[in-house]
Amino acid sequence: MKRRPILLAAAGAAAVALLAAAGIMWEPAIAPVAAPAPASFDRALTLEGARVVALGDCAVCHTAKGGQPFAGGLPLVTPFGTIYSTNITPDVQTGIGNWSLDAFTRAMRRGIARDGHQLYPAFPYIHFTRMSDREIEAAYAYLMRRAPVTARPPANALIFPLNFRPLVAFWNVLFLRPGEAQHDPAQDEAWNRGRLLVDGLGHCAACHSPLNAIGGEKPGRAFDGGVVDNWEAPPLNRLASGPVPWTRAQLSTYLRTGISAAHGAAAGPMLPVTLELATVPEADVDAIASYLMSLQKPAPAPAVVPVSAAVTDQSAIARGATLFTGACAACHGPGSPMQSVGARPSLATSSAVNASTPRNTIQMMLQGVAWNGEDAMHYMPAFAQAFDDQQLADLAAYLRATYSRQPPWTGVQDTIAKLRKEDESR
Numbered sequence: 544m545k546r547r548p549i550l551l552a553a554a555g556a557a558a559v560a561l562l563a564a565a566g567i568m569w570e571p572a573i574a575p576v577a578a579p580a581p582a583s584f585d586r587a588l589t590l591e592g593a594r595v596v597a598l599g600d601c602a603v604c605h606t607a608k609g610g611q612p613f614a615g616g617l618p619l620v621t622p623f624g625t626i627y628s629t630n631i632t633p634d635v636q637t638g639i640g641n642w643s644l645d646a647f648t649r650a651m652r653r654g655i656a657r658d659g660h661q662l663y664p665a666f667p668y669i670h671f672t673r674m675s676d677r678e679i680e681a682a683y684a685y686l687m688r689r690a691p692v693t694a695r696p697p698a699n700a701l702i703f704p705l706n707f708r709p710l711v712a713f714w715n716v717l718f719l720r721p722g723e724a725q726h727d728p729a730q731d732e733a734w735n736r737g738r739l740l741v742d743g744l745g746h747c748a749a750c751h752s753p754l755n756a757i758g759g760e761k762p763g764r765a766f767d768g769g770v771v772d773n774w775e776a777p778p779l780n781r782l783a784s785g786p787v788p789w790t791r792a793q794l795s796t797y798l799r800t801g802i803s804a805a806h807g808a809a810a811g812p813m814l815p816v817t818l819e820l821a822t823v824p825e826a827d828v829d830a831i832a833s834y835l836m837s838l839q840k841p842a843p844a845p846a847v848v849p850v851s852a853a854v855t856d857q858s859a860i861a862r863g864a865t866l867f868t869g870a871c872a873a874c875h876g877p878g879s880p881m882q883s884v885g886a887r888p889s890l891a892t893s894s895a896v897n898a899s900t901p902r903n904t905i906q907m908m909l910q911g912v913a914w915n916g917e918d919a920m921h922y923m924p925a926f927a928q929a930f931d932d933q934q935l936a937d938l939a940a941y942l943r944a945t946y947s948r949q950p951p952w953t954g955v956q957d958t959i960a961k962l963r964k965e966d967e968s969r
Contacts, residue, residue, distance in 0.1 A: 551790050561586040561827065561838055563922050567712045567713065567716065568661075568709035568710070568817060569659075569713040569714075570655045570659040570660075570683055570712075571659055571662070572658045572659040573643060573645055573646040573649065573657050573659075573894065574642035574643075575642070575643075576641055576642070576643045577634055578640040578641060578687075578691075579633075579642070579687055581687065581688045582947050583715065584687060584688055585684065585804035586656065588680065588681050588684045589681070589684045589685050590851065591677075591684075591687050591818065592681035592683070592684045592685025593686075593788070593822075594824070595674075595678050595681045595682045595744065596682050596686065596824050597822045597823050597955070598683050598740060598745060598819070598820075598823055598827060599671070599682070599744045599745070599746070599912050600745070600746075600815070600816055601631065601682070601686075602615055602819070603614065603815045603816065603819060604628050604663075604666075605617065605628045605629065605630075605631050606695075607628075607681060607692045609622050610694065611692045611694065612632075612689070612696040613630070613631050613632045613686065613689055614630050614632055614638075614692040615627065615628045615629045615630040615631065615694060615696045616628065616630075616696040616697065620803075620855065621665060621666045621701075621773065622703035622758070623701050623702050623705045623758065624699065624700045624702050624705070625699065625700045625701075625860065626665045626699050627696035627698075627699060628665075628912050629666075629667075629696060630692065630694050631693070631803065632686070632687060632689050632690065632691050632692040632694075633686065633687045633688075633690035633691045634692055635684070635691070635693075637693050637694055638691060638692065638693075638694075638701035639657070639686065639687075640687075640691055641657070642657045643657075644679075644680060644683050647679065647682075647683045648676070648679050648680075650662060650668065650870075651668060651671045651674060651679050652668065652671070652672045652673065652679075653668065653672070653715070653719065653721055654666065654668035654669075654711070654715065654869030658827060659912060660690050660708050660710045661709060661710075661711035661712055661715075662711070663699070663711060663796065664711065664714060664715075664718070664758065664759075667746040667749045668719070668753040669719050669749075670723060670742060670743055670744075670745075670746035670748070670749060671718070671743065671907065672720070672721045672723075672743075673722070673724040673739065673742055673744075674723065674739075674743050674744060675723055675724075675725075675739075675756070676723070677759075678744065678924055680729070684749075687942075688848060695967065696790060696922045697857075713949050714758075714759065715755075716917050717734050718759045718760070721954065722740065724739050724742065724743055725744070726935050733826075733829065733833050733834075734833060734834055734837060734936055736826075736827070736829075736830040736834075737830035737831050737833050737834025737835070737837075738830050738834050739838060740830060740834075741831055741834050741835060741942075746765070747779060747819065747835075748765045748766055748951070749771055750771045750776040750812065751766050751767075751768060751777070751778065751779045751876065752767060752768070752771055753767055753768065753769050754765060763881065765780075766778060766779040766780040766835075768778065768892045770783075770902075771811075771812045772811065772812050773899065773902070773906060773962055773965055773966060774810075774812055774813075774902065774903055774906050775900065775902045775903050776812070776813075777894055777898070779835050779838065780838045780839055780840045781839070782836065782839060783836065783838060783839040783840065784840075784841065784842030785894065785897065786808075786891075786892060786897045786947075786948075787892045788851040788854075789803075789804060789805075789806065789835045790836075791833055791838070791906050792828075792832075793805055793806065793831045794832040794835065794836065795825075795828050795831075795832040797809070797817070797819050798816075798817060798819055798828050798831060798832060799817070799821055799825065799828045800817065800821065800890070801813075801814055801821075801921055802850055802887075802921055803888060804887075804888050804945045805888060805892055806892055806893070806894060806902070806967065807888050807889060807893040807895065808887075808888065808912065808921055809917040809921075810903075810906070810907055810910070810911075810912045810923075810925075811903070811906055811910070814894040814912065814913075826873075826956065827929055827951070828850070829924070840885070848889075855944060856940055856951070857952050859936065859937045859940040859941075860937075860940050860941050860944050860945075861940070861944070862937040862941075863937035863938045863940050863941025864931070864941050865902055866937060866938045866941070867938060867941055867942070870926065870929070870930075871910040871938075874887070874923070875890055889946070890942060890945075891946045891947070893946065895941050896943065896946050896947050897947050897949055899949075900952065900958075901939050901943075901952040901955050901958055902958065902962070903956060904939055904942060904943075905935065905939060905955070905959050905962055906966075908927075908930070908935050908938065908939070909925060909926065909935070909959075909962065909963060910925050910927065910966070910967060911923040911924045911925035911926065913961055927963065927966075931958060932956050932959045932960050932963070935956075935959050936955045936959055939952065939955050940952075
């Protein structure tokens with residue numbers, strides 16, 4: 544009999560907890576609307592929306608390889624499984640054609656779909672929530688004037704229990720802070736515009752910050768660097784302390800063109816970002832560069848490399864030199880035409896060659912830089928099929944020893960095998 548009050552109290556507490564959890568997880572649907580006529584949107588607002596969508600890189604994530612723009616289906620590989628981006632064309636059946644502006648705004652601000660289900664935070668709504676109402680309305684107008692495409696993405700393949708969408712609500716409690724960014728009167732207009740673009744639309748910290756065990760950005764570690772699609776996203780708060788310190792003008796040029804004569808060329812996930820930024824007003828990119836350069840921290844103390852790990856493999860370097868002469872020197876060698884035409888950057892200032900890990904150098908060799916229209920200066924063939932793991936490791940050893948003053952990398956061949964396998968599985 545004495546246990547009965549305890550059991551009743553426990554049951555009551557459990558019921559309250561379940562009700563509270565249900566209250567956190569449940570979101571109401573917003574009624575569908577008839578697909579708005581494209582002509583119903585103001586032309587000036589739509590043009591502004593094109594700028595907003597480019598700054599937000601929407602097409603980058605919502606366009607599958609070989610697919611229609613904004614029709615979704617791009618696989619986003621996470622530590623928890625693969626998420627496929629959604630269709631954001633105005634198709635009524637498979638896209639957002641029956642979404643009202645209110646439904647679209649809720650998705651951007653809080654990560655909730657029109658029918659009330661939680662969106663996975665691979666969609667960076669924790670940053671888009673900083674957008675202004677005008678920017679959200681403009682993006683909505685632009686997307687609703689696109690050609691509707693009927694395309695349903697593949698089903699997500701996430702591990703249990705993360706494949707249960709309502710649990711994302713608890714993730715949001717930890718990491719989502721809704722609300723439009725506030726103007727800082729102590730800073731000028733360019734800085735405020737840059738902060739809005741970097742922290743909001745551009746969601747730069749989503750890629751350039753380390754993540755914790757549940758995929759949230761680590762508190763206090765914004766812009767300290769991260770890993771995206773097996774590429775390193777370098778720290779954005781150490782740009783002024785690299786082998787060749789970045790300037791605001793250099794960073795702005797790199798973001799708009801994808802290449803810096805003093806630092807290197809964009810590749811991997813960053814390349815399509817620069818292609819989008821090339822379409823927006825230069826003032827926006829300058830503001831981004833100004834804000835990022837205001838975030839710079841002192842250079843960290845150099846890592847202590849164990850003597851046993853820092854031994855240079857001269858035979859590997861010699862083999863790598865032979866490979867470089869045959870496959871790379873025509874573009875990257877001293878005095879090569881590509882060095883003097885188009886201001887191709889020297890490998891000595893490459894952030895990949897000077898990085899603490901060989902990841903990006905390996906990825907550049909494996910994947911190259913895809914051909915983008917007529918921009919022949921920003922192209923590099925992929926060598927994944929031309930060289931085996933040992934040859935790539937030898938080439939990496941040569942690049943590190945010849946074009947960097949940093950200690951040799953360790954475990955390069957193992958890293959190549961791992962990245963090659965992961966890239967091929969995508």
